[in-house]
Amino acid sequence: MKNIRYYLHALLFSFSAPIAAYMMSMNIKTHAPPNSLWGAVTFCIFFCLVSVLITFVLTRDHLSSGMIASFATLGILYTRDLFMLLITIILTASVVLSILRRKLDLSPSYMLMNILSIGFAVYFGGSYILFIHSAPWDMDVSMAESIRVTTPFPYTHKPDIYYIILDAYGGDKMLQKLHEFDNSGFISALEERGFVVIQEGKSNYTRTIHSVGSSLNMQYLDSVDRIMSESYLWWPLTGTFANNETRKFLESQGYHTANIASGWSFTSLKDADFYSQPYPLFLNEFERFFVQNTNLSMLGFMGKYGVSIPSYDSHRKTVLYEFQQLGQIATLMSPKFVFVHIVSPHPPFVFDAEGNPIDPDYQFTIADNRYLITPPAKYEKGYLDQVSFVNDQILQAVDAILANSATPPIIILQGDHGPGNFLDAASESPPCFYERYSILNALLLPGIQATIVPQDLTPVNTFRMIFNLYFSANLEFLPNHQYFSTPEAVHYFSDVSDRIDDSCIFPSN
Structure with a gap:
């Protein structure tokens, strides 16, 4: 010794x-x-x-x-x-x-x-x-009201429920108005498959962590604002994803939870009944940071041997894996709740419109920052090309889900927020809010007439509506609000609902 x-x-x-x-x-x-x-x-x-x-x-x-x-x-x-x-x-x-x-x-x-x-x-x-x-470890975002099923389930078989988040996917009217991008072909393809598309879909928050945390828990994050209003930390909200109210209710109704790794720890639910990831060794946020910022970055070749070394190539593989696995998940035991977060068309822009690989000219990151991807026209082209790629992939995935489902499933395709070309996250006076709050919001609801779906439906009320329609839950809809926060006080929310449709000026730098 x-x-x-x-x-x-x-x-x-x-x-x-x-x-x-x-x-x-x-x-x-x-x-x-x-x-x-x-x-x-x-x-x-x-x-x-x-x-x-x-x-x-x-x-x-x-x-x-x-x-x-x-x-x-x-x-x-x-x-x-x-x-x-x-x-x-x-x-x-x-x-x-x-x-x-x-x-x-x-x-x-x-x-x-x-x-x-x-x-x-x-x-x-x-x-x-x-x-x-x-640090504030435990955030309680449980619903103030309990979900009570007032009548027996009215269908012979409970439908599988797919909640697919397409990160930063903006609404079609916004894409046409601000970016002169005609997405009507994709919207029509969804409608032909039976989807109800909210014409002016709006997010409730500008960040994934708040938007998806809110929608999965069917409520606004008032408790987060109250407890963490002066905090810059994101990670204490991990529980709003892993132990969300939607999952808890569906599991109480006999559902299994399925999840595909997104590359972002918040939305990678490793404790799900079925969890799948593209790499045997999938590094978390810190591990990726540690590899990138030390000479361990020399181990990039390990990506070929089952380690998710941070790179644009590993990000591409993760996105493609998620799309491909969606159809396979449909063959698993029913009923199931499938939650999948696909970090696309969100940056980095690693696919062209035809799906060919592209490597951005800056160090790998999944940050959405218009000052990182300059000039604005470059961001716009990269984003719109990736939207075209996502359109093709998601239609194939939807067709595979429908083909492999014994019972017609519920499918929700939803952007958590829009793109960020007009957004200055550090300022409450960006070029405009319209782009960031505009989202794709499309729902396939078997047995439900399209006229029943409110055209002002926002994510916070998505599962309130579904549980009312399919489980007779009698949950009240919450008023629609849009909240904004800066990076310095990321959980201190300002209500900007009256500003999200203001006119926009294309950023000059």
């Missing part, structure tokens, strides 16, 4: 690498929960142990193998800026010690690295613990 002193610094540096990366990134702290980094911590410790084993076999020297393992850890598992800072401190201190000792002897370096690694681990470990204790 006395030789542990030669390896302590390597172990502590490897343990601290993911924690330091997490605590130093405001963006990743916003989106990824603190417990999402423990897989990366385990990997880093394993990497360190393997490095120690290999170097000791080669050198047969504890001091050398410990030092090499530490430098390998710092060089591969740390961001470049942090790596350069630590190496500078280590080398400078080693040289100073050597001068003071009047001879070049690097043997005390392991003691210096032990001291530095302990301080490093204490600082970032302490910051991590404080962050955990100060």
Whole structure:
């Protein structure tokens, strides 16, 4: 055990690498929960142990193998800026010690690295613990009213229910008015298949986390606003997806839940009765960030061997996998509630209109930022091409679902919000709100006349209507509202319902 002193610094540096990366990134702290980094911590410790084993076999020297393992850890598992800072401190201190000792002897370096690694681990470990204790972990968005089935289910077989979110898919009238894009062919194809299409579909929120969290829970997120109005964190709302009111009610009625991984942890329900993902090892938000921002990015080739290394290619594969799996899910045991979130036509724009692959000219991200994709005309073309691609894919998926369903299913195709070419998320005075709040909202409701569906239906009332129509639930419709929030206070909502139809000016930059 006395030789542990030669390896302590390597172990502590490897343990601290993911924690330091997490605590130093405001963006990743916003989106990824603190417990999402423990897989990366385990990997880093394993990497360190393997490095120690290999170097000791080669050198047969504890001091050398410990030092090499530490430098390998710092060089591969740390961001470049942090790596350069630590190496500078280590080398400078080693040289100073050597001068003071009047001879070049690097043997005390392991003691210096032990001291530095302990301080490093204490600082970032302490910051991590404080962050955990100060964060709002549990958000209660349960409905104020309970769902009561007042009459027996009126049909012989309960229909499967598909809730398919096409991220950032805007309404056809908005696409025509603002972007001169004729989407009438797609809308007609849906109507030919029996869908009711809301002519001026509107979202209730501008972000997926709020829009889908609200629709799945059939209510506005007033409790989130009340508790987290000054918070920038997204991840505490994870439970609004995993334990949503729609899922709980349907499971109480004998439904199984099915989900296909979206590449976004919020909408990837791993505890579903049926869960499918395109990669055997599907990295979470933090793990993708960690790979992208360290020299682990050299492992891009691992995408060919079942690891979802963050890239435009892996994103393409995920989107295509979701479309392809929709038809296969229809063959599973019924009744089932299928929730699928497809991050398209939302950026990144990785398909042209014919479905050919495209790689954007910036580092991989799924952020929707008109300042990232410039000029605005470039965003517009990329978005509209991807809409054309999605149209073809979703029609094929719908046809496969219908062909493989023993009982006519309920299918909801819904945008969570519109595109973001006109949106400045940091300002309540963007070029216009109309584009962002306009959504595709199409519903296939077997046995229900189209005239029963309100043409002002918004996502928050979607499942209230369905449960009333098919389960006699007698839920009241909520008034339609549109809420906006800035990134700095992402859960502090302003009601902008009276501004969503204001005239728009195409952004100049």
